[in-house]
Amino acid sequence: MVQTKTEISRRKFLKSSSGVALFIGISGILPQLISCKDPNKIKEQLAQQPLTAWVKLSEDGLITIYNPAAEMGQGSMTSLPLIFAEEMDADWSMVKVEFSPQESEIYGSPGWAPGSKLMFTVGSRTTNSYYNVMRKAGAQARYVLMSSAAKHLEVPIEELTTSNSHVLHGRTNQKINYGALIPFLEMPESLPDFSEAELKNPKDFKLIGKDIPRTEIPAKVNGSAMFAIDIRLPEMVYGVLERGNLHGSKPKLTNETEILAMDGVVRIIPLDYAIGVVAKTLEQALSAKKSLKIDWSESKASGHNSQEIYSTYEKIASQKEKGKVIFEIGDVAKAKRTAAKTYAVDYKNDYVYHAQMEPLNAVVQVAEDGGSAEVWVGSQQGMDTKLGVPKILGIAPENVNVHLQYLGGGFGRRSMNDFVEECAYLAKEMTPLPVKLIWTREDDVTYGAFRPLSLQRLTASTDYKGNITSFSHAVVGDGGNLVASAVANDHYDIPNQFAEWREASNGIRLKHWRAVGHGPNKFAIECMLDEIARDQGLDPLDLRRKLMAKAPRALATLEKVAELSNWSTPSDNGRAKGMAFVEHGSLGTGVCEISVDRSTGIIKVHHFWIALDAGVVVQPDNVKAQMEGGIIMGMSSVLKEQITIVNGRVQQSNYHDYNLLRMQDVPDSIETVILESAEVPEGVGETATPMVACAIANAFLRLTGKPLRHLPFSPERVLQALNS
Amino acid sequence: MVRFQLDINNSKHTVEVAEGTSLLWVLREHLGLTGTKYSCGIGQCGACMVHIDNEPMRACLLQVDNYADGQKIKTIEGLSKNGDHPVQKAWIEAQAPQCGYCQTGQIMQAVALLETNPNPTREEIKSHMNGILCRCGTYLRIIKAIELASKTPTSIEN
Numbered sequence: 001m002v003q004t005k006t007e008i009s010r011r012k013f014l015k016s017s018s019g020v021a022l023f024i025g026i027s028g029i030l031p032q033l034i035s036c037k038d039p040n041k042i043k044e045q046l047a048q049q050p051l052t053a054w055v056k057l058s059e060d061g062l063i064t065i066y067n068p069a070a071e072m073g074q075g076s077m078t079s080l081p082l083i084f085a086e087e088m089d090a091d092w093s094m095v096k097v098e099f100s101p102q103e104s105e106i107y108g109s110p111g112w113a114p115g116s117k118l119m120f121t122v123g124s125r126t127t128n129s130y131y132n133v134m135r136k137a138g139a140q141a142r143y144v145l146m147s148s149a150a151k152h153l154e155v156p157i158e159e160l161t162t163s164n165s166h167v168l169h170g171r172t173n174q175k176i177n178y179g180a181l182i183p184f185l186e187m188p189e190s191l192p193d194f195s196e197a198e199l200k201n202p203k204d205f206k207l208i209g210k211d212i213p214r215t216e217i218p219a220k221v222n223g224s225a226m227f228a229i230d231i232r233l234p235e236m237v238y239g240v241l242e243r244g245n246l247h248g249s250k251p252k253l254t255n256e257t258e259i260l261a262m263d264g265v266v267r268i269i270p271l272d273y274a275i276g277v278v279a280k281t282l283e284q285a286l287s288a289k290k291s292l293k294i295d296w297s298e299s300k301a302s303g304h305n306s307q308e309i310y311s312t313y314e315k316i317a318s319q320k321e322k323g324k325v326i327f328e329i330g331d332v333a334k335a336k337r338t339a340a341k342t343y344a345v346d347y348k349n350d351y352v353y354h355a356q357m358e359p360l361n362a363v364v365q366v367a368e369d370g371g372s373a374e375v376w377v378g379s380q381q382g383m384d385t386k387l388g389v390p391k392i393l394g395i396a397p398e399n400v401n402v403h404l405q406y407l408g409g410g411f412g413r414r415s416m417n418d419f420v421e422e423c424a425y426l427a428k429e430m431t432p433l434p435v436k437l438i439w440t441r442e443d444d445v446t447y448g449a450f451r452p453l454s455l456q457r458l459t460a461s462t463d464y465k466g467n468i469t470s471f472s473h474a475v476v477g478d479g480g481n482l483v484a485s486a487v488a489n490d491h492y493d494i495p496n497q498f499a500e501w502r503e504a505s506n507g508i509r510l511k512h513w514r515a516v517g518h519g520p521n522k523f524a525i526e527c528m529l530d531e532i533a534r535d536q537g538l539d540p541l542d543l544r545r546k547l548m549a550k551a552p553r554a555l556a557t558l559e560k561v562a563e564l565s566n567w568s569t570p571s572d573n574g575r576a577k578g579m580a581f582v583e584h585g586s587l588g589t590g591v592c593e594i595s596v597d598r599s600t601g602i603i604k605v606h607h608f609w610i611a612l613d614a615g616v617v618v619q620p621d622n623v624k625a626q627m628e629g630g631i632i633m634g635m636s637s638v639l640k641e642q643i644t645i646v647n648g649r650v651q652q653s654n655y656h657d658y659n660l661l662r663m664q665d666v667p668d669s670i671e672t673v674i675l676e677s678a679e680v681p682e683g684v685g686e687t688a689t690p691m692v693a694c695a696i697a698n699a700f701l702r703l704t705g706k707p708l709r710h711l712p713f714s715p716e717r718v719l720q721a722l723n724s
Numbered sequence: 725m726v727r728f729q730l731d732i733n734n735s736k737h738t739v740e741v742a743e744g745t746s747l748l749w750v751l752r753e754h755l756g757l758t759g760t761k762y763s764c765g766i767g768q769c770g771a772c773m774v775h776i777d778n779e780p781m782r783a784c785l786l787q788v789d790n791y792a793d794g795q796k797i798k799t800i801e802g803l804s805k806n807g808d809h810p811v812q813k814a815w816i817e818a819q820a821p822q823c824g825y826c827q828t829g830q831i832m833q834a835v836a837l838l839e840t841n842p843n844p845t846r847e848e849i850k851s852h853m854n855g856i857l858c859r860c861g862t863y864l865r866i867i868k869a870i871e872l873a874s875k876t877p878t879s880i881e882n
Contacts, residue, residue, distance in 0.1 A: 073822025073860045213819060220824030221815045221831060222807030223759020223800035230758035238753075263742065282753050283745045357763050357771060357825040357859045408761070408825030409859050441764045621819060625865065629822055632861025655768035655857065663853045666863045 053106060054084055054137045061165060061179035063090050066100035068107035069130065070121035070380050072407035072414070073629070074685050075622040077216045080130050082618060086207045087138030087200055088145075090178070091165035097215045102402035104385040109133055121380045122415045122512070124585055124683025127618055131681050132196070139194045144187060145178055152176075152184040202616060202678055211621045216406070228378045228405040231363045233434040237266060238285040239426040240438060241274040242292050245446040245650045247509045248299030251275050255293040262288045269429050276426055278435065286440070300507030301648035306453055309506065310348055313455040313476040316502050317346070323474065323502035327488040330496030332461075335470035339461030343532055346457050347524040348710040351450040351643035352513060353652070355660055358408020359444045360419035364389065364427035365434035372399040373427070374434075378407035380415035387417040392424040411633075412512035416449060445658055446650045449511035450643050452479045456524035466536040468547070470496035471528075475521065478503065479510040485517030486690075489525065491551040491583060492544075508645060514633060518584055518690035523711060526580040526694030530701055540579055540698060541567055544589075553613050554581060556675055557589040560611035564673055565591035575606060578699025580691045585683035586614035590631070590691035592667075594699045598722060601715030603696060605635055608670045610688060615679035623684050627672040630688025636661035638693045642712050728792035732757065733802025739788070747791055748772045748783040751799060759800035759828045763857070770856035773829040774799050780836035800828040803835065811835050814873035815866075822860035830856050834870050843874050 056064040065081035081097045084090075100107045108117025111129020142162055149167040150157040153174060161168045165178045192198070202208070219225035244251065253259070253275050256268055264284030269276035275292055279285035336342055363376040373393050381387070381404075390397045407414055423437035439447075454477030461470045471494045477483035484501035513519070533543040541562050548555040558581065562568070571577055575595045582588050593607045608631050617623050640659040644651045652658040697708040706721045730737045732755070739754045748765075751757040751774070763771035765784045772783040775798040776791060791797060803809045811834050821827040830853070837844055837852045844852065849870050858866070 073824065213816065216824070217816055217819060217821055218807055220821040220827050221812045222804070223757075223828045224807075225824050226758075227761075227825060229762065230752075232753070232756055232758070281741070281749070283742065283749050355859050357769070357823065357857065358761070359763065407823060408763075409823045411859070438762075441766075625819065625822060625862070628864055629861035632863060633859065636859075636861070654766055655764050656766060660857050660859065661861075662855075662857065663850045663863045663866070666850070666867075670864060 054100075054134070055088070055141050057178060057182055059179045059182050061091070061094050061177050062096060063094055063165070063178070064096045064098055066107070067097055068100045068109070068119055069126045070378070070404060070407055070410065070414075071099075071216060072121070072378075072380065072410035074126070074626065075214055075619055076121065076126050078212065078214045079127055079618045079622065080134055081215070082207050082212060083131060083134035084138035084141070086205055087135045088141045089162040089164065092207055092212065094165060099404045102381065102385050102404055108385070118383065119381045119385045120383065120415070121410070122412065124685035124687075126683070127681045128585060128683055131616075135199050136194050139199055140191050143192060144185065145181055147188045148181055148185045149176055151186060152181070208616065208618050209620065212619060214619075214622065226405050227358050227408050228363060228376050229358055229361045229408070229438065231376045231405070231436065233363065233365065236363070236434040236436055237278050237280060237430060238282045238438065239269075239276055239278045239423065239435045240285045240289045240440070241271065241276045241422060241443065242289050242294060243274040243443060243447040244294070244296050245653075246296060246299055246648045247301045247447070247650075248507050249273065250297040250299075252295040252297075253292060254295060255291070259288050259291060262291065267429060269426055271422070271425060274422075276422070278426055278430055282436075282438065299648060301645070304506040304508065304645055304648045306351060306643070306645040309453065309504075310455060313504055314346065316476045316504055317455060317457040317474050319502070323500040324484075325498070325500050326484050327497060327499040330470070332470040332472045332496045332498040335496040336459075336461045339469060340464040342459065342461045343528070343535070344457070344459045345528055345531060345707075346455060346709065347520070347527065349451075349454045349456075349520040349523070350711060351453045351508070351645070352637050352641045353445060353448045353450055353643050353658060354409070354411045354413035354511070354513060355641075355655075355658065356407075356409025356411055356413055359441055360413070360439040361437055362420045362423035363434055363436045364420075364423045366393060366427050366431040368432040370431060371395065372401070373424070375400060375402045375420065375424075376405055377402065377420050378405045378414060379417055379420060380407070380410045380412075382415055382417055387420040389420060389424045392421055393428055411514045412516070413449065416511050441655070442653045445653050447509070448643070448650070449509040451513035451516075451519065452477045452483045452508075452510045454483045454520050456520060458524050458528045460528060460532060462532065462536065466538065468494050468532065470494065470498075472498040473521070473524065474500050474502060475517075476502045476504055478505045478508070481517065482510050482512060483517055483520065486521040486584075487517065491554040491581070491587070492547040493550045494547065507648065514630075515584060515686035515690045518582065518686060519637070519693065520711070522580065522582050522690040523693035523697070527697050527707065527709070530578070530698040531707060534701060544579070544581060548581075554583065554587050554589075557581070557587050557611040557613050560673055560675060561589040561591050561609050564611060564671065565593070565607070565609040567591060574703075576699045576703035578695045578697065578702060580694035580698065582687050582690045584687045584690065586612055586687045588612040588687045588691065590688065590695050592692070592695040592699055594696055594703065596700065596703060596718065596722075601718035601722070603639060603700065603713060603718060605667045605696065608667050608695075610670070610672045610691070611675060612672060612684070612687065613675040613677055614684050615677050615681045617674055618681060620674055623674060624672045626684045627688045628670045630685065631670050631692060632661060632666065634689040634692025635665070637689075638696055638712055639665070640712060642714065726789075728788050730788070730792055730797060731794060732797045733799060734796075741788060743787075743789055745788050746784055747774075747786040747788050747797075750788045751783060757799050757801050761825055761829060763826070768857070769826070769829075770833060771826050771829040773832040773856065775832060775836060778836070778839065780833050800832060803831070809835065810876040811838065811869070811873045814869040814876065817872055818865045818869035820862050820865040820869045822862055826856060826858045827862075830858065830866055834866070834873070837870070838874060844870070846871070
């Protein structure tokens with residue numbers, strides 16, 4: 001019976017010229033081979049069974065591997081397929097990579113929460129959460145090829161090996177390319193559920209850990225890489241929204257007739273918080289947007305002044321009543337009572353904006369019968385892989401097809417899919433015309449969702465030997481985890497620790513911003529350590545050595561970077577070095593060398609050195625690129641970037657008043673050493689950025705004796721610190 | 725609506741748009757040359773860098789009316805047939821892009837530099853490239869790519 005079934009399947013493969021997809025089930029589910037010619041058949045199978053379909057083979061040996069993660073420059077388009085190809089023993093030169101369908105039941109990672117399956121490219125978790133998934137699936141694909149080859153060659157599978165897209169039989173000296181096996185492919189009755197021990201020994205890795213060029217870079221240098229903003233469809237119309245600069249404000253349009261009479265304007269679509277205009281061309285839509293006359297209501301944010309709010313935050317920090325406890329070990333109060341010395345310092349952080357280079361946008365088309373929709377988008381995906389579109393359109397999720405495009409930067413902004421929802425609203429009104437919604441840069445800044453403004457009040461105590469006996473950390477700000485994450489010091493041997501969050505809500509839109517709470521909180525923690533070290537007459541390196549005594553992996557990064565940066569040799573020429581440790585999945589210690597122009601207050605960063613332990617590193621050069629980019633983005637935010645709010649209104653609107661770091665401000669070098677490790681891969685996208693504020697401030701403290709405690713370190717603030 | 729004839733990448737293109745329409749929208753939305761990017765619209769970021777008569781210019785600031793008179797417009801799509809201009813090759817060798825959105829503008833600006841100054845110093849590179857923003861922070865690799873390209877003897881051809 002089984003035989004017959006297989007025969008039928010086999011004929012189907014033979015007829016197919018576009019190869020076969022290997023649908024390899026998560027344990028216990030019968031694997032399938034399905035002709036790629038028949039997308040309906042594939043969809044049917046996918047709807048029926050939670051299968052994992054990762055690879056497509058062609059008879060010419062071409063291997064297409066599907067990437068389930070967003071690609072925003074972090075390299076998922078290479079790293080995840082590379083892990084699969086490693087275990088499959090695929091010839092990498094014959095591998096093509098495509099985005100997988102956005103179907104979380106099939107391609108979601110269980111790495112987020114037990115039992116969950118999410119497609120969600122956030123938190124620098126992609127490689128970590130897909131590492132075992134991809135390895136196992138690759139090994140299973142290899143097993144299918146080997147078992148089919150064993151039947152075809154009539155030899156025991158145990159005698160077969162694989163190498164570079166070939167199944168080899170040593171005894172008879174036979175060698176078959178994976179592609180040539182397609183007519184003979186048969187699914188074994190069951191697939192081994194490979195345990196880690198049955199996978200490749202990392203010593204035998206041929207792809208993982210090597211410098212393999214990123215697959216999507218050629219398309220990014222010839223202009224063919226498709227971002228959602230590049231999508232053009234027949235009869236497409238353009239949507240823009242005016243959202244104002246007071247978050248939460250409600251609009252009332254007062255010149256609708258005038259707008260509707262403008263060239264090319266086809267529809268005005270009011271939303272709760274914005275007025276939408278749809279026009280035949282982008283320039284017509286933008287021109288109409290400029291002409292809108294809108295009365296805006298006041299909102300919760302009215303009256304909020306970002307630069308005056310700190311005095312309120314200080315009062316909140318001083319209140320007796322504790323906030324929400326985030327982390328607690330030992331007894332801080334007791335430690336303080338017996339302390340030889342106590343310290344209390346406030347650190348402050350202004351709002352910062354994502355400034356991803358591709359402004360938010362999406363393209364949505366609802367089918368004429370209203371029963372299905374197509375979505376083109378650059379998204380970091382989400383808890384809902386269909387990005388909120390089904391609910392808005394009243395269409396079942398399986399009939400909403402999301403075509404993921406490259407992201408022109410994410411940094412946390414693109415895991416909030418408000419822009420996709422907006423486009424769905426417009427597309428619903430415009431059915432069946434496709435709508436391209438574009439946020440102008442001004443929209444992107446003024447209606448941004450910022451890293452929250454926050455105040456960190458740190459207190460610490462030391463004993464008579466100068467040991468830190470307690471450390472407590474109160475975060476005041478809006479947004480829960482957005483401000484209160486990264487307050488636990490797991491790698492520092494401090495027996496009594498306490499961290500809490502005190503809420504202060506201002507009605508400003510907020511969002512994860514690369515490294516989230518790590519930015520402000522590591523700034524506070526690492527600066528506090530250096531302030532204590534200075535007061536105690538300790539070298540910051542020695543202080544951290546002592547604190548990391550029970551955290552050997554963290555300590556190794558510290559020792560390595562000390563060596564790399566020549567820490568013990570003082571800088572000359574009016575320069576000084578500062579260090580900071582950060583854990584964000586991976587562990588890293590960074591050292592920078594700076595100088596300061598005492599007349600202008602401009603800080604110059606000359607060098608940055610990083611020692612990193614990220615577990616197994618899939619793409620070493622790409623990890624270095626993440627360190628470089630993370631440092632530059634960190635420098636940009638620390639030295640330049642600031643969103644200010646006056647009476648609830650965002651004051652900045654574009655790159656002329658929201659300055660980013662430019663090429664003339666880069667350090668001479670950013671040098672990364674990756675420590676050898678066989679541990680699971682950990683994220684690297686957000687480890688470098690939070691090092692920057694504290695490393696610079698710590699260098700500044702050593703250079704000038706003055707602390708910098710308020711981000712950004714604008715020239716005015718630097719001068720103020722110098723003159724204090 | 726006015727008809728404009730443009731000379732882009734050595735071929736003639738006709739568009740019918742309102743007077744004063746920005747060259748960026750014409751290239752991207754009317755002609756589908758989407759390798760030239762929109763990011764700020766006010767000449768601050770350089771993502772829309774094109775060459776006009778061999779000069780690097782920001783398409784977002786230009787009105788199509790003024791460039792329909794035989795001026796030779798070159799976009800990233802016209803830089804090389806197979807993405808193998810020496811500067812593009814150097815970009816791949818340095819693995820410069822991350823998200824990639826600004827990189828076509830960076831490349832057009834770099835090509836313009838090397839066409840007039842085949843062996844720039846690091847300071848000249850920084851100064852010439854300063855107007856092009858990159859949020860991913862790839863600046864050091866861009867410098868490396870330009871230095872690699874400047875060592876390629878054929879870099880000013882193509």
